[in-house]
Amino acid sequence: MKSTMMLVSTRTLIASIVTLFMFFPIYWMLITALKSPEELRLAVPTFWPETFMWSNFLNVFETIPFARYALNTIIQTVGIVVLQINVALMAAYAFAKGNFMGRDPLFLLVLAALIVPDQVIFVPVYVLLSKLGWLNTYYALIVPHAASAYGIFLLRQMFRSINNDVIEAAKMDGANRMKILYRILTPMAMPTVVTLLVISFIGSWNSYFWPLVMTNSDKMRVLTVGLAKMRDSIGGNEALSIHLLMAASVTVIVPIVVVFVFAQKHIIAAMSNSTFK
Template identity: 90%
Template sequence: MKSSVFVSARIIAAVIVTLFMFFPIYWMGVTALKSPEELRLAVPTFWPEKFMWSNFLNVFDKIPFARFSLNTIIQTVGIVVLQINVALMAASAFAKGSFIGRDKLFLLVLAALIVPDQVVFVPVYVMLSKIGWLDTYYALIIPHAASAYGIFLLRQMFRSINNDVIEASKMDGANRMQILYKVLAPMAMPTVVTLLVISFIGSWNSYFWPLVMTNSDKMRVLTVGLAKMRDSIGGNEALSFHLLMAASVTVIIPIVVVFVFAQKHIITAMSNSTFK
């Protein structure tokens, strides 16, 4: 009896917490579908009186949304591809390689986790300025080519793989790259997918770095574009707030879709990421 009451209490608590966490997203969605007149009502409505799907199209008139989307996609794909490949090669070296100072070098990689972008952006900005990379895709992608956290995750996963698998692959004539991409990577697929999701979300949501490294609309990304749109409607929130919410909904949809399809891999990877 007590156990059933306890289980019921846990379910009720989980539902309440979920509703509290989901409500801001719900409110953003319904606001994106309201008209300016409905937003100005004294008593807010929890469901649109009339669905204004045109709000999503009107966003393109406020900012160059298509260009910002293309820049964001290029930045995100570039960073994800580089981070995964660099992490795979570095993690396999730290987990299965044998060279002088391996563990000390790995500690240096872990130390990079505590260094935020705000600390290094000045020297990186100066360096990119000198080589003429500012306001280019190179400035958005190359500085984020390596992920210390991704190397850590994959290194922990690779250490759990028996060395006999690698020896058997060598006996079959596989070289190092074939072992990495055809043997180790498939066995570490949950961790690879987790890194992909983390890298995707971090790149898609990046704001500070693109803001500093770009200075023209042709290179702006969605996060910077949303901030620009918010600033442009300053003082007229009641007239354009629905457009800002429509743009925000459009921006978060890819993140939600990627997370929903990859969540089972994330749980598996996190359970295997203990420090060994």
């Protein structure tokens, strides 16, 4: 009994230490965002702001076109999330419940797409979008990411776990394929759908490489590219402007934290059903 309690205490201690190490950079970013430039220049760093400078968050909007970057990021993220979820739902339904020639080899090709990074395909895609006249537009930010191979895999695994009798009963009632998918299967797979939504949201919100190469004006830049531009603009003067950079960074990560906190139970439920079948 004592050995068991000691083991639990040791695990708790280790978990607490790891959590502190992982949380400390976020904590430091937050308190830096709330400090004044004078406090940041002190020889000995302070672990708690002497004066909370909430105005730093407002000053970010005056330093860079933050509102425009945020609008672009929201449009990009919403567009990608909506497309990825709908494409994944339809493709997963076909791979899980469809019966057509080449179904399994095609699914293997989808899985193969998981190992191909954007950096490998961006040159031909860039040339294609250039010929279409889509560079520096929302089309270039959204359309190339309309499909998610991981999302298709995740939903396929969920749909395969649903008994075919449910679908046959819906067909007997006169439901077509789209009604079966969106009114029956999607509610049953809601934890997985929410998980895909969160993954797609985080990936789109944090996207940096693709918006960087596809846009070249402040009118179309997203938050990640805007923060990088802001960082480069204060090169050599970090002590004077690092509080603004940290304030902008905190503002950017808040939506991700909020979405993850509200959706974490769905993510756990979905991952428990995502084994390969």
